[in-house]
Amino acid sequence: MERLVNDMVVFEKPHALTDVPLHYCPGCTHGIVHRLVAEAIDDLGIEGKTVGVAPVGCAVMAYDYFRCDMIEAAHGRAPAVATGVKRADPENLIVFTYQGDGDLASIGTAETVHAAARNENITVIFINNAIYGMTGGQMAPTSLPGQVTQTSPYGRDVKQCGYPVKICEMLSMLDGPEYLERVAVNNVKNVLKAKKAIRKAFQNQVDGKGFSLIEVISACPTNWGMTPSQALKWIDDNMIPYYPLGVYKDRSAGLIPGAKEDK
Amino acid sequence: MAEKVLMKGNEAIAEAAIIAGCRHYFGYPITPQTEIAAYMAKRMPKIGGTFLQAESEIAAINMVYGVSSAGKRVMTSSSSPGISLKSEGISYLAGADLPAVVVNCQRGGPGLGGIQPSQSDYFQATRGGGHGDYHMIVLAPASVQEMAQLTIRGFELADQYRMTSMILADGTIGQMMEPVSFDFDIKEAPEKPWATTGTQMKREHNVVNSLYLVPDVLEEKNFERYEKYALIKEKEALAEEYLLDDAEIVIAAFGIAARVAKNAVNAARADGIKAGLIRPITLWPFPEKTFKKALGTAKQFISVELSMGQMIEDVYLATGCAVPVTLCNRAGGMIPSPEQVYEAIKAAHGKAGE
Numbered sequence: 173m174e175r176l177v178n179d180m181v182v183f184e185k186p187h188a189l190t191d192v193p194l195h196y197c198p199g200c201t202h203g204i205v206h207r208l209v210a211e212a213i214d215d216l217g218i219e220g221k222t223v224g225v226a227p228v229g230c231a232v233m234a235y236d237y238f239r240c241d242m243i244e245a246a247h248g249r250a251p252a253v254a255t256g257v258k259r260a261d262p263e264n265l266i267v268f269t270y271q272g273d274g275d276l277a278s279i280g281t282a283e284t285v286h287a288a289a290r291n292e293n294i295t296v297i298f299i300n301n302a303i304y305g306m307t308g309g310q311m312a313p314t315s316l317p318g319q320v321t322q323t324s325p326y327g328r329d330v331k332q333c334g335y336p337v338k339i340c341e342m343l344s345m346l347d348g349p350e351y352l353e354r355v356a357v358n359n360v361k362n363v364l365k366a367k368k369a370i371r372k373a374f375q376n377q378v379d380g381k382g383f384s385l386i387e388v389i390s391a392c393p394t395n396w397g398m399t400p401s402q403a404l405k406w407i408d409d410n411m412i413p414y415y416p417l418g419v420y421k422d423r424s425a426g427l428i429p430g431a432k433e434d435k
Numbered sequence: 436m437a438e439k440v441l442m443k444g445n446e447a448i449a450e451a452a453i454i455a456g457c458r459h460y461f462g463y464p465i466t467p468q469t470e471i472a473a474y475m476a477k478r479m480p481k482i483g484g485t486f487l488q489a490e491s492e493i494a495a496i497n498m499v500y501g502v503s504s505a506g507k508r509v510m511t512s513s514s515s516p517g518i519s520l521k522s523e524g525i526s527y528l529a530g531a532d533l534p535a536v537v538v539n540c541q542r543g544g545p546g547l548g549g550i551q552p553s554q555s556d557y558f559q560a561t562r563g564g565g566h567g568d569y570h571m572i573v574l575a576p577a578s579v580q581e582m583a584q585l586t587i588r589g590f591e592l593a594d595q596y597r598m599t600s601m602i603l604a605d606g607t608i609g610q611m612m613e614p615v616s617f618d619f620d621i622k623e624a625p626e627k628p629w630a631t632t633g634t635q636m637k638r639e640h641n642v643v644n645s646l647y648l649v650p651d652v653l654e655e656k657n658f659e660r661y662e663k664y665a666l667i668k669e670k671e672a673l674a675e676e677y678l679l680d681d682a683e684i685v686i687a688a689f690g691i692a693a694r695v696a697k698n699a700v701n702a703a704r705a706d707g708i709k710a711g712l713i714r715p716i717t718l719w720p721f722p723e724k725t726f727k728k729a730l731g732t733a734k735q736f737i738s739v740e741l742s743m744g745q746m747i748e749d750v751y752l753a754t755g756c757a758v759p760v761t762l763c764n765r766a767g768g769m770i771p772s773p774e775q776v777y778e779a780i781k782a783a784h785g786k787a788g789e
Contacts, residue, residue, distance in 0.1 A: 249497035256509070260505035
């Protein structure tokens with residue numbers, strides 16, 4: 173019997189990822205986003221001058237997974253750390269942070285808002301899965317109204333603990349940031365859009381345009397108490413209606429919310 | 436003779452940092468240290484450096500963490516309440532073995548306290564301040580000249596030992612003006628092969644990190660750090676001795692308190708009382724050997740402090756309680772007068788003579 177031999181490589185791991193096995197749960201979408209970040213780094217040929225800043229949360233060990241230089245920051249402080257790194261060598265370094273919703277939208281809100289307001293020339297990858305994953309499923313600043321978590325066992329009661337924080341909408345009101353986009357990674361079409369957005373967020377930095385943040389609506393089947401496929405569907409049915417996907421600000425393309433037309 | 440300029444203590448710190456090669460400073464306004472930020476805001480843009488007013492002390496110390504990770508000399512400054520906020524970041528700097536210089540121009544506390552000078556952050560500075568097993572090198576200037584000199588020394592020690600140097604000043608030395616010379620020999624910063632400067636695709640990635648989930652690995656990290664601390668204790672402790680050789684009543688005082696105490700020692704000597712002074716310049720490591728030496732003639736120690744008595748505990752430890760140790764203090768932003776210290780010396784002399 174004749175065997176078909178094809179030595180053409182059709183798929184491989186991005187160079188910017190190490191060979192360390194990821195520790196994420198089955199069905200978690202961190203792995204997809206790690207890959208998209210690594211692909212952007214590979215595409216732009218910037219691995220040798222990139223420094224990543226890992227958060228506290230599920231992605232805390234991202235410093236083991238990316239092959240570029242990495243820094244582990246205190247909880248919520250990654251944008252401040254990234255500001256320091258970028259200012260240390262703005263001509264030669266590409267700096268990104270990778271943060272979850274507790275890190276970026278709760279304890280680190282001030283650092284996020286002010287890095288955006290300063291238009292720091294950094295790239296922020298924001299994983300919004302509406303829950304604290306690493307500590308076992310507590311209510312996040314982005315947990316949906318009514319969402320059951322370990323610390324909202326009767327569902328998030330907006331009268332008692334308020335409403336979710338919509339980061340892209342909030343930051344889009346600032347004059348500072350260059351680019352804000354919300355994407356999701358729950359199906360192939362969305363993953364491809366997310367890939368494009370993340371690449372643009374790095375390209376903007378290479379071009380010196382300033383602060384780019386990509387909010388990635390992600391799945392946490394373990395702490396949502398779902399199977400991986402149920403979790404992907406839950407994103408479509410519940411997350412995306414509350415967190416609409418799309419570009420919220422793109423200064424270079426003239427998309428500036430609230431800008432006066434007669435400017 | 437090098438030229439001297441008349442300067443505020445806080446400004447001397449800022450200029451010295453620039454001379455030491457620091458081109459990145461991050462701060463947040465707080466009295467009584469704001470002159471440092473104002474000076475940096477003026478100077479840094481002229482010399483290609485970065486001055487950034489951060490959104491909080493927490494952000495400022497984390498920007499320091501970022502610059503230090505990238506291998507550059509970096510400084511932040513604050514006053515007591517702001518240092519409490521920075522303490523999280525200082526613990527992370529310690530856990531990641533990053534060099535940095537942090538200035539604390541102390542004011543009275545606790546809480547919002549006041550804005551007058553104080554030394555009541557001694558415990559916080561010498562015991563770490565943040566969480567976990569760690570120390571900072573703590574330098575205590577007593578003049579505007581030393582504000583400059585110890586800032587430069589702070590950068591050298593921080594790089595040499597990969598840790599934070601704290602300049603523990605107070606509102607008095609920060610605000611007062613004295614002639615200062617900036618004629619210093621500056622040592623080049625050492626190579627930092629651990630820094631996150633980009634792999635350039637020529638080496639394995641560098642990781643700056645303080646997380647070690649495997650307990651025996653974390654324990655080993657702590658052991659290594661404490662070996663370094665033992666070496667620093669052996670090599671870097673520094674104190675000024677004043678009329679100590681035959682001193683029976685020995686004052687222990689640092690910073691502005693030591694300048695007050697020196698007047699009182701002189702007055703006591705004029706009265707025939709054998710008084711002397713140990714002025715710790717490094718508060719951590721504490722100059723234990725100087726205290727042990729003083730035990731040869733000392734009948735009593737008096738710790739003179741602008742606090743409710745914090746350094747006194749290190750005097751107890753260094754002297755093994757071999758002779759009595761008493762406290763002569765003011766707090767809350769008040770400064771002891773030379774007369775108050777003189778009375779304390781006289782009382783001790785009377786007791787020692789009984």
